[in-house]
Amino acid sequence: MDESSLIHEAQHGDLDAFNTLVLAYQDIVYNTALRILGDEDLAADASQDAFISSFRALNSYRGGSFRAWLLRTVTNACYDELRRKKRRPTISLEPSTDDGDDVETPRWLSDPNATPEEQLDQAELEHAIQHCLENLPTDFRTVVVLADIQGLDYTEVAAAVKKPLGTIKSRLARARLRLRECLQSFRELLPAAFRLEEERGL
Amino acid sequence: MTILSFRDVEQLSAFLDGQLTQVEMSRLEARIRSDPALASTLADLRQARSILHRTPKRRLPRNFTLTPKMAGIKPPVPRSVPALGWASAVAMLVFTFTLGANLLSKLSFGAAAPMLAAAPVTSEGYGLGGGPAPTAPSASDNTQITPTPETSLLVIPTQTLSSETRQVPPSATPSPKAKFDFDDYWPYLWLGLALVLVAAALLIRKASVQAFRRKMSGKRNQ
Numbered sequence: 001m002d003e004s005s006l007i008h009e010a011q012h013g014d015l016d017a018f019n020t021l022v023l024a025y026q027d028i029v030y031n032t033a034l035r036i037l038g039d040e041d042l043a044a045d046a047s048q049d050a051f052i053s054s055f056r057a058l059n060s061y062r063g064g065s066f067r068a069w070l071l072r073t074v075t076n077a078c079y080d081e082l083r084r085k086k087r088r089p090t091i092s093l094e095p096s097t098d099d100g101d102d103v104e105t106p107r108w109l110s111d112p113n114a115t116p117e118e119q120l121d122q123a124e125l126e127h128a129i130q131h132c133l134e135n136l137p138t139d140f141r142t143v144v145v146l147a148d149i150q151g152l153d154y155t156e157v158a159a160a161v162k163k164p165l166g167t168i169k170s171r172l173a174r175a176r177l178r179l180r181e182c183l184q185s186f187r188e189l190l191p192a193a194f195r196l197e198e199e200r201g202l
Numbered sequence: 203m204t205i206l207s208f209r210d211v212e213q214l215s216a217f218l219d220g221q222l223t224q225v226e227m228s229r230l231e232a233r234i235r236s237d238p239a240l241a242s243t244l245a246d247l248r249q250a251r252s253i254l255h256r257t258p259k260r261r262l263p264r265n266f267t268l269t270p271k272m273a274g275i276k277p278p279v280p281r282s283v284p285a286l287g288w289a290s291a292v293a294m295l296v297f298t299f300t301l302g303a304n305l306l307s308k309l310s311f312g313a314a315a316p317m318l319a320a321a322p323v324t325s326e327g328y329g330l331g332g333g334p335a336p337t338a339p340s341a342s343d344n345t346q347i348t349p350t351p352e353t354s355l356l357v358i359p360t361q362t363l364s365s366e367t368r369q370v371p372p373s374a375t376p377s378p379k380a381k382f383d384f385d386d387y388w389p390y391l392w393l394g395l396a397l398v399l400v401a402a403a404l405l406i407r408k409a410s411v412q413a414f415r416r417k418m419s420g421k422r423n424q
Binding site for chain 1: 208211212214215216219221246247249250251253254255256257258259260262263264265266267268270272273274275418
């Protein structure tokens with residue numbers, strides 16, 4: 001069954017059709033929430049809330065990119081979580097470095113077949129990216145996560161954050177500039193492959 | 203080397219994503235070729251984008267599929283359930299009214315009984331077809347009457363009646379203990395009916411919920 005038929009069925013209350021859509025999009029929804037929030041548990045909660053809200057508000061979907069519509073729900077859920085987090089700050093239970101940064105461990109990474117060295121490279125890269133993302137204002141972070149990490153085009157990003165294309169262009173440019181500056185401070189931590197790319201001037 | 207404006211950076215970022223028009227693109231490409239600052243910033247932006255593209259994807263901690271409860275889907279209520287509920291409510295109301303009416307009538311009858319017992323009762327009007335009855339001769343009078351076959355037919359029943367009706371027996375009010383009175387018990391039949399209807403409604407509802415759960419888990423396992 002294609003996506004539009006599943007959406008149509010789900011709009012008529014078919015939970016199985018909606019769950020098929022959930023299985024197709026849960027990966028992008030969870031990873032978006034994780035990059036915006038920087039916390040696995042909060043990201044899981046936000047993803048679940050987003051799917052529940054989406055099912056209840058499915059009749060408000062009027063065509064267009066379903067992925068963008070779904071990601072708008074998850075970004076809203078993330079903003080709610082961030083507001084909640086601001087009101088009730090929590091202390092991370094993960095071990096942290098002297099700088100106060102959480103230590104990322106290879107067990108969290110997605111590829112269990114990677115060699116220990118690859119896993120370490122991935123962990124370092126992820127740590128650097130997450131640190132730099134968290135230093136961005138939330139609006140910039142959301143745009144850069146949607147465009148550069150999840151690969152949405154400008155129109156989809158605009159639909160997901162409900163902002164005009166000009167705003168998306170501007171936020172993305174600013175976010176990329178800031179990220180570039182931040183990532184330069186992690187140069188030694190970045191994977192060797194990336195450092196070679198950098199030297200080649202890519 | 204020129205100092206770049208934010209507009210230039212924005213254009214470079216859009217250029218990377220192929221979001222410029224053909225004219226804007228060719229104009230910017232010409233500037234990039236002649237301006238090393240533009241070329242360097244473009245390289246920086248491209249590098250940042252390249253790193254972000256490499257962000258590792260995390261495995262999901264669990265599936266986020268919804269259960270009917272999460273989605274707020276309730277099992278359908280069979281049509282008979284509300285009907286049984288209403289019928290039960292009506293039976294309960296009838297029970298309350300009849301029980302109340304019974305108690306009230308007993309109380310008022312109980313209050314009137316001593317008055318009835320105290321009132322002098324004659325044979326007049328005591329259920330012999332109404333109307334003033336001829337004064338019954340007293341027992342002593344009867345001794346003076348020479349019984350004839352005709353008078354004996356008339357007198358003997360009168361004598362029996364007068365001896366029975368000379369005083370109202372204290373047990374004139376029928377005793378519920380002595381005699382089974384359906385009026386005292388039939389309100390409880392309504393109560394029983396109400397309870398049976400409620401039990402039936404609950405059983406039907408439970409069966410429908412179980413059937414719904416079986417259906418949903420069957421679909422999930424498919």
